[in-house]
Amino acid sequence: MEQSPALSGEELAALRERYRLERERRVRPDGVRQYLGADAEFGYYAADPYAGEPAEREPVRDRVDVAVVGGGFGGILAGARLRQKGVRRVRVIEKGGDFGGTWYWNRYPGIHCDIEAHVYLPMLDETGYVPEWKYAPGEEIRRHAVRIAEKSDLYADALFSTAVTSLTWDDTSETWIVTTDRGDKFRATYVVTATGTLSELKLPGIPGIETYRGHTFHTSRWDYGYTGGTPDGGLTGLADKRVGVVGTGATGIQVVPKLAEDAGHLYVFQRTPSTVDVRANRRTTARDVGADRPGWATERRDNFLRIVSGEQVDQDLVADRWTSSAGLLEKLVPSFRRQGDREVFEAAYEAADAAKMNEIRARVDETVTDPETAEKLKPWYRYACKRPTFSDLYLQAFNRDNVTLVDTADTHGIERMTERGVVVGDTEYELDCLIFATGFSVGVSGVHSGRLPVTGRGGVRLQDAWRAHGPRTLHGFTSNGFPNLIQLGGTQSASSVNYTHVLDEHAVHAAALISAAEARGAVVEPSREAEDAWLAVCAQDAPDHEWFHAECTPGYYNAEGRGRPNGPTAYPHGAAAFHDLLRRWRDESVDEVLRARAATADRKV
Structure with a gap:
């Protein structure tokens, strides 16, 4: 664990308290029961939009x-x-x-x-x-x-x-x-x-979801017949539409910029902001990655795995934000990093965590022009509480006049749906289309x-x-x-x-x-x-991470705020x-x- 600038006792106490308060704003009493599966009356959300009706064939008996x-x-x-x-x-x-x-x-x-x-x-x-x-x-x-x-x-x-x-x-x-x-x-x-x-796939169990008269679909079944365009954008069908998107995880981070470009107006309904780090995507050549010699991909893949698993390597071949923050992945992908005095390790880990999260929150301030919106987009939790995301377009989308961020933390998400749209607090947002970027179980x-x-x-x-x-x-x-x-x-x-x-x-x-x-x-x-x-092998060195995830903001890593059970569930x-x-x-x-x-x-x- 690399040494990071030490926090004073007062700074550390204040940060922990802020994390606790932000967590409590978002914990729901129904936990994972807040989501619906795409079955029964909502089975149409899981239909295949690409293959259409399967061709008739004889049953296989071989x-x-x-x-x-x-x-x-x-x-x-x-x-x-x-x-x-x-x-x-x-x-x-x-x-x-x-x-x-x-x-x-x-x-x-x-x-x-x-x-x-x-x-x-x-x-x-x-x-x-x-x-x-x-x-x-x-x-x-x-x-x-x-x-x-x-x-x-x-x-x-x-x-x-x-x-x-x-x-x-x-x-x-x-x-x-x-x-x-x-x-x-x-x-x-x-x-x-x-x-x-x-x-x-999962859907939020919003009261009244069955009464909404507008168009809806899940991001994993994107309806290009309605939106127009392709995965590269050009969603011309949304030019005059009021579009809502629910979910600001890995999918939302990628889809929001494209929707922002083409929708008449986009409402982003956010319960918890993601960490959004630098992506720096670019075209590459074979020479860039050493693909001119046999075994290049296996070597590169093994190098990346060892770095994010906490092992020492002579050279970082990938050199991106995953590898530069690898020391903070210990609570997500258990490894042998937990060596030496536990208190010393955890203190160094928390200091590095705070430094990284301060960097990510500072990036929000540097990118988003409206201070109120920027404050809502800042993630107040520890780095390993959610899978980190990376984008050079997402935060910038909130500088557009046709994009509105709707924070739903205090209402634990969208409260209900009507025939015309969704209700958050005292406001009903009328929508022509609502898109669920709510991921999977x-x-x-x-x-x-x-x-x-x-x-x-x-x-x-x-x-x-x-x-x-x-x-x-x-x-x-x-x-x-x-x-x-x-x-x-x-x-x-x-x-x-x-x-x-x-x-x-x-x-x-x-x-x-x-x-x-x-x-x-x-x-x-x-x-x-x-x-x-x-x-017995899995149990012998199983890390005690339940306390860490119990303090995290709700998400799928901690069963929506219910903690992460210990036990021999993975090789440690x-x-x-x-x-x-x-x-x-x-x-x-x-x-x-x-x-x-x-x-x-x-x-x-």
């Missing part, structure tokens, strides 16, 4: 080697790494109309990645592609997802506009029976779930939420097996009682701010497990003892160390999860 649930980067990478291992029949099942996952659904104006594209986009070395921008626009990312899928021949057996409805293990044949909402019922020797952490996949029921050996449901004591896995991937099921995700593994890197390492691991099982004629399943040992030493651990385990101990197949198992396709 058998594949591997069924991959989800066609985002996790599923694509799993399929690609399986192809590299020589697996023949890999079927990806995706509810969208094509590959891309988050980048298929999210095509709103201004969308870019917030991680440098040269480390965010996976398999650059293998595909020979060099991103055109330091932070790539969404369409470039989506096309890269398609590029990997095409190169890996994943389209041949894929099922699009199709949602898996159940996964059931058949003990006799030692295969998984996969059913879908299109009437499919087929068998797979292995199942890899890659349902993502940003797949269940982070970490809530279909498997973990129970929307995708998984039934293992002996008819035991995964939800039931985990109900009493929480998830039980080895390395976050496999579980006793659920043979040949490999889950990709962050539970009891390790995460990072660059999640595609994590997903690629997970995909490599999944492919290695399946390849080893095929080579030995085995089934993949850890013992209860192996699970216990892994849970960071993603870089976790990936090293997986490599050693595959070399030395993979046999511990392999058991002989039953003699009666039918292996014929």
Whole structure:
């Protein structure tokens, strides 16, 4: 932890009190219940605006080697790494109309990645592609997802506009029976779930939302038929419209500048301002990133991961606001930074935190011309309370005459909706269109939420097996009682701010497990003892971050102000160390999860 200018006792006490007061303004008694899912009467918010009605087809009744649930980067990478291992029949099942996952659904104006594209986009070395921008626009990312899928021949057996409805293990044949909402019922020797952490969109539960007569949509289902334009802007359909946008997180930060350019008038409804740091996006060349030599992308990606995981490196290859603020990520992505005297560490951490947040608040004053608006845009909380955002356009948008910031902190958000618009305090804002930039239920996949029921050996449901004591896995991937099921995700593994890197390492691991099982004629399943040992590893050095998040402003990191539960939920030493651990385990101990197949198992396709 770098030393920052020390705060006096009075300054520190005043800052803590300001953070506390601002937090209390925003905590709602209903917590996460304030949001609605896009189902039942609001199911139209989740409809696919890009593929239209799916084409009629006959239900599938065959058998594949591997069924991959989800066609985002996790599923694509799993399929690609399986192809590299020589697996023949890999079927990806995706509810969208094509590959891309988050980048298929999210095509709103201004969308870019917030991680440098040269480390965010996976398999650059293998595909020979060099991103055109330091932070790539969404369409470039989506096309890269398609590029990997095409190169890996994943389209041949894929099922699009199709949602898996159940996964059931058949003990006799030692295969998984996969059913879908299109009437499919087929068998797979292995199942890899890659349902993502940003797949269940959410809407604010505003009273009267069903009575509003204007136009509405969620940013992940952008209605260009109404707005006109493209992700690059030119939203001519909004020229005479009064437009409202709800949400000022990562999506709102990107979409507001484009709406501000084209809407007749834009109202931005904000409960909590984001930290908005410098983006400095620019076009790049192959020489800029060292792409003229083999392995450049892997080296750059590993360098970034080690920096944001708290490890020492000789050179910072990415050199952006993520890496310069890496020391403040300890409360978001646990690592081994917690060394030495805890009080000394926390004091240095808080001083560095205060210096960074003062810098971010000063940037608001320097950029926004109206002092009252600037004050509302300042984030009064600690850096790791929310995922940081980056923009050179967002704050500037509030200098326009056609943009109004509506602060809803004291009313805990929009109070109600009417036929004509929304009500905040004593004011009704009449709107022609209301756009929800309210994001997703982070970490809530279909498997973990129970929307995708998984039934293992002996008819035991995964939800039931985990109900009493929480998830039980080895390395976050496999579980006793659920043979040949490999889950990709962050539970009891390790995460990072660059999640595609994590997903690629997970995909490599999944492919290695399946390849080893095929080579030995085995089934993949850890013992209860192996699970216990892994849970002990996760628990042994688990950081105490509950107090930190309990003091944060409400958001998805702390269950909307309810704190962050402790427990063995992740590997505590960071993603870089976790990936090293997986490599050693595959070399030395993979046999511990392999058991002989039953003699009666039918292996014929």
